[in-house]
Amino acid sequence: MAKRPAGTLYRGKIGMWSWVLHRITGVGIYFFLLVHILDTALVRVSPEAYNSVMHVYKTPIVGVAEIGLVGAILFHGFNGIRVVLIDYWRKGSKYQNQMFWVVLAIFVILMAAWIPRQLMHTFGE
């Protein structure tokens, strides 16, 4: 059997999987954006309409789902910087692997700071 190519920039291993994750998180954020523009537009309908839709955001299910949303945004954003560096920095493609681990480290640190705060707000009081 032919040896499978692996470890190149976009085929196999980290290069490919970060690309897949970038796409999945992007699609998720896109559909949330559509919903979020519509729910915010309710401020122009009436204060009651807006407050009632905001009530949904304060429920435990949406509060926990929001952790996923923020996670998707953080990964997509910081991996996006990695993509820009791969494109524009002379040594970008050489260090794309290491840059992925930096992205992941930033992601873990920010999530560790954000998750307890969001859980406190969602389940507190």
Added chain:
Amino acid sequence: MSVVIEQPNQPRSRKSAQWEKRAWVFMRVSGLLLIFLILGHLMVNLVLPERGVKSIDFAFVAGKWASPFWQVYDGIMLWLALIHGTNGMRTLVNDYSEREWVRKTLNVSLWVVATALIILGTLVITTFDPCIDPDVETYLPNVCKP
């Protein structure tokens, strides 16, 4: 008709090549700006308020949009995020749709939705009245209180 995949070395018309390059550059420039805009948005709305997401109600939004700073901030974020997101979805549609009419229909729908939401969002931000209901105290941000 199925989607025809172009030969990589097939010359494009100058106009379409330039358009694609501009879209490519736009994704990177808007992406970098959106990191700052969205992280700022999350900080101000979800992290910094004492009760987090539970602080957000009509008065909270009205208090922000009583200031031109937040109107411009949210306006720029609206335009950049929607165009960035729509162009990203266009990339996926072009990659994964197998029939030409499906691809065309999805792409047209994407831009119709984006245009409608940009118009809606811009109108909401620019025509918004923060002091809409002076009789109900809880709806009023501090700027509207006598």
